[in-house]
Amino acid sequence: MSLCDAEKTFILHGVKENFRVDGRDREGYRPIELETNIVQHAFGSARLRLANTDVLVAVKLEIDVPFPERPFEGKLEFFVDCSANATPDFEGRGGETLAAELANILTSAYRSPQTFNLKKLCILKGRKCWKICVDILILECGGNLFDAVSLAVKAALHNSQIPLIKSINIDGDNIELNVSDSVFDCEKLDVANAPVMVTVCKIGDQCIVDPSLAEEQCSVGSVVVAISQEYFSTVTSIGKGSLHPRTMCNSLELGQKVGIRLNKAFMETLHNIQPDEDVGFLK
């Protein structure tokens, strides 16, 4: 989709007047729809819909050997799959760069021990640990992918349950793990500090959050800010354009402000989710 100059002008003037095409102000976020625990065979899953952006995330657990340099820590891996159903651009190898970019940003946002405690995933020092594989499937692309993905990942991790290990038998090199027989003997992951990402888009002289697909096309450059509680965890610029230092500071400020608000609203929703039997967006 490419816009004509007149449409871009209209969006540009709207941002200037603090009244965007759909009536939001510059800091306004579109309504979000969230569903958790919808994939039966995953340890945790979530689906998030932000306007036309639709993301499905599933969490799977494996037993692995820790990295030699970090014997006390588990592993966390992200894999993004851009389905060609989302947009025709993803056909063939089209979505690969975007997928790699998303996975990299997520990895770097979750790297700090302040955001996500990997030490809890350790089973036996240097020998066994849990590896969390987060699979992200992009079902539809309607702008603001980074924010949607980070929220969906957070929800899926919140929904995940790690089986409790009752005992460990060590016999030389053989390690035997005994998992509790009851499927309900599980531990929840702590995601209170997990980062949320906010894309701050520069349009004209102003910065906006939660850009739609059309607004993304008008932007000269954008910054993705990952906020954990109230601290920055990662900052990356995406797209071609570069930013003036002053704009950069403004957009970081805006990203932090909105990120804190978003995180608060999101945690509230996560805690209010009732275990509901009749879930699944296909129903």
Next chain:
Amino acid sequence: MSQKIHIRTASASNRIKPLPTTQKCYKIFTPGEVVINASNTNFVRGHGTYEEDGDLKASVAGVKEQVNKLISIRPLKSRYNGQVGEVLVGRIIEVQQKRWKVDTNARLDSILQLSSVNLPGGELRRRSVEDQHMMRQYLQEGDLISAEVQSVFSDGSLSLHTRSLRYGKLGQGILIKVFPSLVKKSKIHFHNLPFGVSLILGNNGYIWISPPIDNKDENVGGFIQNLDEVIPKDIREAMARTRNCILALAENKMMLFDTSIVFAYEESLKYSVAELLLPEAMIDVALLTQHRIHMLEDYEFQ
């Protein structure tokens, strides 16, 4: 000013339910469903159907339409099937030798011939080689146009024309996309709504919302875009509200025509424009609009 961020859970309890129907319900056939039994041989197979073991079965999900013996199933959701004379909104995707390729939400890209546009200045003459070189200055990739279907080629692709002052390049405004089947066919598709918004309801499901067009302006050919013009806040607000109202109606599968849009606009005034993005507000507006249209129909019937 900071807006609240709305995050809702999509569990069954607070999932949005479809609007109750007030009008006569049509039976919707699903693909593979038998439309006409084998015992009845008195039919002609139309679009959206196939024959198996003598039965006539639906190949798409939709409603049955019968013209004498010809039985066809009209799909509820589909790409746009053009018919001669329909008004549509399209986006230029390619400039070729003597024609433009236009995206009109049809199965194949539509074609706008250089010979079927009005040249700027309203000149009527044969198109020369210079005109061919100038084509990108008239319409370039990404530009939006309003046009009319001139003819349908044998493969189903459309040939468009803009040989009227009404048609041509579109200026500043908002494009929204809905299902083509939701746009009600009528004689007029250009509307100037009372709250200062003008609207083009393309039959192809592309709807163009723009600031009011004053007809006094000598608008010839329609290749001029005024990029310096800043649209005042009140008109911008009306446009955004119209946009959200149309999306609310489309979300709830309501027919789009001037009356329904005006009703929805009036019913939506109790919400702020940004609030209209919420599913609860959308369904409320759609319900109230449905009610008013129903009342109007009853009144006309009496």
